[in-house]
Amino acid sequence: MSRVRKAVIPAAGFGTRFLPATKAQPKEMLPIIDTPTIQYVVQEAVDSGIDDILIISGKGKRAIEDHFDRNFELEASLQNSKQKENSLNEVRRIADMANIHFIRQKEVNGLGDAIYQARMHTGSEPFVVMLGDTIIDSVIPVTQQLIDVYEQYQQTVIAVETVPKEKVSRYGIVGGTKLSESIMRVMELVEKPDIDKAPSNLAIAGRYILTPEIYKAIEKTPKGVNNEIQLTDAMRILSTRENIYSHTIEGVRYDIGNKLDYLKTIVEFALKRKEFSVQFREFLEEIIRTNQIVNN
Ligand code: UTP
Numbered sequence: 001m002s003r004v005r006k007a008v009i010p011a012a013g014f015g016t017r018f019l020p021a022t023k024a025q026p027k028e029m030l031p032i033i034d035t036p037t038i039q040y041v042v043q044e045a046v047d048s049g050i051d052d053i054l055i056i057s058g059k060g061k062r063a064i065e066d067h068f069d070r071n072f073e074l075e076a077s078l079q080n081s082k083q084k085e086n087s088l089n090e091v092r093r094i095a096d097m098a099n100i101h102f103i104r105q106k107e108v109n110g111l112g113d114a115i116y117q118a119r120m121h122t123g124s125e126p127f128v129v130m131l132g133d134t135i136i137d138s139v140i141p142v143t144q145q146l147i148d149v150y151e152q153y154q155q156t157v158i159a160v161e162t163v164p165k166e167k168v169s170r171y172g173i174v175g176g177t178k179l180s181e182s183i184m185r186v187m188e189l190v191e192k193p194d195i196d197k198a199p200s201n202l203a204i205a206g207r208y209i210l211t212p213e214i215y216k217a218i219e220k221t222p223k224g225v226n227n228e229i230q231l232t233d234a235m236r237i238l239s240t241r242e243n244i245y246s247h248t249i250e251g252v253r254y255d256i257g258n259k260l261d262y263l264k265t266i267v268e269f270a271l272k273r274k275e276f277s278v279q280f281r282e283f284l285e286e287i288i289r290t291n292q293i294v295n296n
Contacts, residue, residue, distance in 0.1 A: 001154065004126050004147050004209060005052055007045040010114040011038060011132030012058030012105040017257055026061045027257055028132040032269050037256050038064060040135045042097055048143035050128065051098045054121045056114045058105045065102055070095045110228025115210070116218045126150065126211045129231075134206030135265065138251025142207050149183060149247045150209045156235065156244040158186065159207035161253055168198040172232040174246050175199025186244040191225045191232040202246060204232065205253050213238055 015027030028038040038055075045053055057064060071091065078088035101121065105114045115129060128143050136142040142159055149157045160174055175188035176199075188199040208231075217238040224230040235244060254265040270280045 001151070002124075002126055004128055004150060005050060006122055006125060006127040007050045007053045007143070008056065008115060008118040008122065008127055008129050009038065009041055009045075009053060009132045010056040010105075010111055010129065011061060011064060012056045012108060012114055013133075013257075014108055015133070015257060018259065018262075024060060026064055028061075029063050029067065030256055030262065032135065032256070032265055033273065036067060037135060038132045039067070039094065041130050041132055042068070042100070044136065044141045044143050045128070045130060046098050047141045048128075048147060050143065052101075053098050054101045054103060054118050055132070056105050056117050057102045058108060068095060068097070068100045108228075110223070110226070111231040112218045112221055112229035112234045115231060115234075116215060116229075119212070119215045122212065124212055126209055129208040129210055131206035133255065133257040135254045135256065136205070136207065136249065136251045137254065138249065140250065142205075142249050142251050145249060145251075146207055146209045146247055149245060153243070153245050155242055156211060156214070156238065157209040158235070158244065158246045159205040159249045160184075160202040160246045161205045161249055163201055163203040165198075165201050166195065168193060168195055168201055168203065171203035172230075173198045173200060174202050174204065176246065179245075182248040182250075184246045184248075186235075186239060186246050189232050189236040189239065189244075191230045202248065205249055206255070207249075213242060217241075 011026060011028040015022035018027050021030065029036045042053060055064060074091060075088060078084040078091065103117050105117050128146060130143060146157050146159055158174060163171060169192050172189065172191045173193050174186045176184045176186040178184050190199065214234060217234040218229065220237055221229050221234040224233045238244065254261055256262045256265055271277050
C-alpha cells in the first residue's frame with residue numbers, strides 16, 4: 001500500500017479578490033494576527049505526519065520562500081536579547097518545520113495547471129493538495145482525516161463541507177452516493193454551478209488526496225470557468241475511470257482569499273489567544289454596545 005508522504009501547496013495565484021494588498025505580496029502570507037496563513041497550512045501537514053512539502057510558487061511570491069528559510073542576521077539580532085528568546089526559537093522552528101521545496105507555475109492558468117507542476121516531484125506516489133489560502137481549524141488535522149479515508153480506499157479523496165444552498169455557486173460542488181455519515185462515492189463534480197444546477201450543497205474544502213492518475217486527467221482538461229484549467233474538471237474526467245470519494249470534514253474552514261472570511265478568521269483566532277482574548281472580547285463588546293447606542 002502506498003503511503004501519503006508528500007504535500008503540494010498551490011500558492012501561485014494572483015489573489016485578485018484581495019487587491020491592492022496582493023499587488024506586491026502573496027495572499028498566502030497575509031497574517032492571522034502574527035502568523036502567515038501558509039504557515040498554518042504547513043503546520044497542518046506536519047501535524048498529519050507529512051514532512052515533504054512542495055509549494056507551487058510564482059511571480060511576486062519570494063516572501064514565502066524567505067519565510068521558510070533561515071534568516072541569520074535576524075537570528076543574530078534576536079540572540080543578543082534575553083527577552084527575545086521565544087521569538088528566536090519560533091523563527092528557527094519555522095525554517096525547520098519540514099523539507100520544503102519550491103517550483104514555479106510560469107503562467108497563472110488555474111489550480112489544475114498549478115498541480116500539474118508537481119508531477120516530477122510526486123512521481124508515482126499519492127499526495128495531498130492543500131490550498132495555501134485555506135486554514136482548517138480542527139481537533140484531528142483535516143489532512144490526517146483524509147489520509148485515514150485514503151488508507152481505506154486507496155483512491156482519490158476530496159475534503160468537503162456543507163454550505164448554505166444560496167452559496168453553492170462560489171464553490172466546486174460534488175454529488176454522489178452516501179456510503180457512511182461522512183463518506184460519499186462521488187458521481188458528479190461541478191465548478192461554481194448555478195444554484196439550480198448544483199448536485200448538492202457539499203462544497204470542496206481546499207484539501208484533496210490525489211494519485212498520479214490526476215496528471216493524465218489534467219492533460220485532457222480544457223480551460224473551464226475563468227478560462228483556467230480547473231482541478232474540479234480534471235477530477236470529473238478522472239471519475240469516469242476510477243472511484244473518487246468525498247469526506248465531510250470535522251473542522252471549521254477559513255478561506256482567507258475572501259475579505260469577509262479573512263476578517264472573521266482574525267477575530268475568531270484572536271478570541272482564542274490566551275494573551276489577549278479577555279481584553280479583545282471586552283473591546284468587541286464595547287464597540288458593539290456603543291454602535292447600538294449610535295444606531296438608536
Ligand atoms: P484561488 O482561486 O482562491 O486563488 O486559488 P487566486 O486565483 O489567487 O484568487 P483570486 O480569485 O484571484 O482572488 C486557491 C489557491 O490556489 C492557488 C492560489 O494561490 C490559492 O492559494 N492557485 C490558483 C495557483 O497556485 N495557481 C493558479 O493558477 C490558481
